[in-house]
Amino acid sequence: xxxxxxxxxxxxxxxxxxxxxxxxxxxxxxxxxxxxxxxxxxxxxxxxxxxxxxxxxxxxxxxxxxxxxxxxxxxxxxxxxxxxxxxxxxxxxxxxxxxxxxxxxxxxxxxxxxxxxxxxxxxxxxxxxxxxxxxxxxxxxxxxxxxxxxxxxxxxxxxxxxxxxxxxxxxxxxxxxxxxxxxxxxxxxxxxxxxxxxxxxxxxxxxxxxxxxxxxxxxxxxxxxxxxxxxxxxxxxxxxxxxxxxxxxxxxxxxxxxxxxxxxxxxxxxxxxxxxxxxxxxxxxxxxxxxxxxxxxxxxxxxxxxxxxxxxxxxxxxxxxxxxxxxxxxxxxxxxxxxxxxxxxxxxxxxxxxxxxxxxxxxxxxxxxxxxxxxxxxxxxxxxxxxxxxxxxxxxxxx
Numbered sequence: 097x098x099x100x101x102x103x104x105x106x107x108x109x110x111x112x113x114x115x116x117x118x119x120x121x122x123x124x125x126x127x128x129x130x131x132x133x134x135x136x137x138x139x140x141x142x143x144x145x146x147x148x149x150x151x152x153x154x155x156x157x158x159x160x161x162x163x164x165x166x167x168x169x170x171x172x173x174x175x176x177x178x179x180x181x182x183x184x185x186x187x188x189x190x191x192x193x194x195x196x197x198x199x200x201x202x203x204x205x206x207x208x209x210x211x212x213x214x215x216x217x218x219x220x221x222x223x224x225x226x227x228x229x230x231x232x233x234x235x236x237x238x239x240x241x242x243x244x245x246x247x248x249x250x251x252x253x254x255x256x257x258x259x260x261x262x263x264x265x266x267x268x269x270x271x272x273x274x275x276x277x278x279x280x281x282x283x284x285x286x287x288x289x290x291x292x293x294x295x296x297x298x299x300x301x302x303x304x305x306x307x308x309x310x311x312x313x314x315x316x317x318x319x320x321x322x323x324x325x326x327x328x329x330x331x332x333x334x335x336x337x338x339x340x341x342x343x344x345x346x347x348x349x350x351x352x353x354x355x356x357x358x359x360x361x362x363x364x365x366x367x368x369x370x371x372x373x374x375x376x377x378x379x380x381x382x383x384x385x386x387x388x389x390x391x392x393x394x395x396x397x398x399x400x401x402x403x404x405x406x407x408x409x410x411x412x413x414x415x416x417x418x419x420x421x422x423x424x425x426x427x428x429x430x431x432x433x434x435x436x437x438x439x440x441x442x443x444x445x446x447x448x449x450x451x452x453x454x455x456x457x458x459x460x461x462x463x464x465x466x467x468x469x470x471x472x473x474x475x476x477x478x479x480x481x482x483x484x485x486x487x488x489x490x491x492x493x494x495x
Contacts, residue, residue: 182494348406
């Protein structure tokens with residue numbers, strides 16, 4: 097898609113002046129950073145540059161800055177045009193119950209071009225950021241206008257079928273519900289598993305000491321079984337040198353996912369490491385000279401964000417690679433002196449055994465066609481978050 101800068105005029109949808117861009121290099125860095133103020137690594141120019149360049153063959157990115165009447169930047173946003181494909185694992189039963197022709201229509205809906213405000217490669221509020229000049233509800237009203245402006249400016253009307261705003265914490269939902277008045281519907285699928293990093297934890301041993309004997313014994317068993325593994329932090333050149341194996345390990349995990357929304361590439365991982373340095377971690381797990389697993393993570397101000405993993409399932413059960421990765425995430429989070437570790441979605445049971453607690457995340461969706469929007473709403477809202485047994489690994493007197 098041709099790179100362009102559009103709409104430096106006052107939007108017909110808003111009292112703000114909305115500027116939209118189709119490449120991060122076009123964004124006025126000073127204006128962008130005046131809103132960002134170092135609050136979120138996923139809005140940083142180095143990160144967005146790495147993501148855009150690494151994923152340019154799979155998806156298109158769009159950016160916006162909204163200015164108030166004093167020409168002050170008050171809101172920034174990141175959008176991605178992505179192909180959303182449901183593998184029928186999550187919505188299959190609901191689709192099966194539909195009568196033809198609604199069933200056929202929904203099958204088309206579940207493989208669709210979506211314009212998403214947010215980061216499709218991370219969980220959390222990584223799509224829009226605003227200053228104190230806007231209250232939260234006004235920011236969401238403005239974002240509906242920004243979404244429309246991007247579609248107009250970049251000629252996406254015939255391309256985009258689904259509009260998405262993702263992922264919002266419970267404290268933000270009351271403001272985010274302003275989008276419901278604009279025709280969106282809200283839904284929750286899976287929770288974000290979050291571990292609070294306590295001040296008492298200065299080392300991994302402190303963390304283990306806070307656990308009940310049963311769970312501490314399990315953790316120590318994981319360390320024993322995974323002892324043959326050699327764990328190494330890779331630099332950009334090393335990531336590229338192992339790119340074929342990284343793709344293989346990553347594809348193994350993606351094959352088990354419910355949805356497909358694009359695949360993060362080794363080249364993107366390498367670019368993140370180059371651009372972000374110590375704020376991005378790529379850890380490789382070797383058995384002798386064979387790469388059998390990897391993990392990625394970000395240090396995002398006061399949060400440690402677990403990101404992607406890759407696994408060789410032929411070795412995973414014997415060596416407890418995945419569980420070792422989870423405990424290594426805890427160790428790194430403690431070392432980083434953050435306040436929380438966000439494990440993200442999936443594998444809720446095993447993550448709760450590490451001490452993480454579930455937090456609801458809300459997504460807002462609107463299909464451009466009213467009938468399709470109604471069908472989609474009924475199906476998606478009928479699907480509840482995956483049930484799981486919440487483990488409680490910490491001692492009763494541990495606060």
